[in-house]
Amino acid sequence: MSRISVRGFAVASATAVTTVGAVVGVASGSTPAADDNNFEAAAADTTLLADIPAGRQAQVQTASLTQQADAQASAADATAKKSAEETARIQAAKDAESKKKSAEAKAKAERDAKKREAELAASRSSVRDASSFSAQGSYSVAEVQAMARQMMPADQFQCFSEIVSRESGWNYRAQNASSGAYGLVQALPGSKMASAGADWQTNPATQIKWGLSYMNSDRYGSPCAAWSFWQANHWY
Template sequence: MTTRISVRGFAVASATAVTTVGAVVGVASGGQQGTAEPAELAAADATLLADIPVGGNTETQTTSLSQQADSQSEAANAAAKKAAEEDARKQAAKDAADKKKATEAKKAEELEKKAAEEREKELAASRSSERTAPGGGDFPQQASYSVAEVKAMAQQIVGGGQFQCFSNIVQRESTWNYQASNPSSGAYGLVQALPGTKMASAGADWRTNPATQIKWGVNYMNDRYGSPCGAWEFWQANHWY
């Protein structure tokens, strides 16, 4: 950008002065042509003076533009740095959340696996302790059985690891009476099978043989609840099984 200096007055004054001098010279030399040349020169000088740029202002403007460019560059760099830091923060938070989620999922999986193994162990122990003897098997047939005799049968059939849970249920269902009958529901026997005819799958003598009833009861608890202790836990929460 070129800054022009207003020199109109100066140019006029210069032209006047030069004209005056030229007139004097012309008179002295006795010629008329010399009077126009100084005036034209003065006008040309005025035009040249008007086109002279102010060097100091141009330098200042150039410096200002350079400073503005530097400021804009610094601002852009700062914004880019801030954006990069924010992206890094978000990514770190996401990575931490994903890691926590994966850890929790793995922990839950391990707990479920451990619980399944425990259930399998209990079921295996219960099954291994069963005595599969249709019609009573090793237990001699009797006309009747005392509570002590029925409990002794149960201890052999159920096994020590699950007997107490089995006993807790039988005590509350029939008080160890293998002929207990519920006239309103039709439930029958030590474990109050409903209906009682279900126990025929364990032996045809299900009405009179406690061993047959115990065998059927253990199988039912294993199949439905995983073990007699599983059935007992359910019974405590619901008062039926």
């Protein structure tokens, strides 16, 4: 009984109706058609709806509908699972690509930083000492600036130049009449620069050497730090 489907009920019902019609025909005196034997064969292969108790019929139909619902639910679950797996795969690929780009950006930043450090190191290693310049009777502004460029790291020259431009206008013989400050960096008194060389009054390289020592001291730490202080106070 439990294996009979809804389709079986439809076939059984049709067979039952046909069979009843045939019986009625015989009772009324009609001659059965030649195909009546086919109905009997069909009836032999199919369980008549009348053979199943009325209460059991509803149970069998419900069981069939439940099986269909279960099959549909299973199919929906499989589709949902496949969709979730595909979504997870796509997200994983996006995450991997994001991590790759982040790693590449970090590696590039590190390479750039190392390159800058190498350039600064090369710049510092090429710094010339004041004693490496031959003494001259006089120096042009361009010559003094060229000397300064060679005596300090490239990244500090602009800051040094800003201070010197305002203090002396790159005149290594500049003297403040009221205070007595002297030279490129306006050392006060000018004789302080004797610690860098006895020719401090006439040699711009000696003055630059002393000025760098002053700016690089614990007071500032670098020409750029001294320039920052100068901008805030207009003296250093």
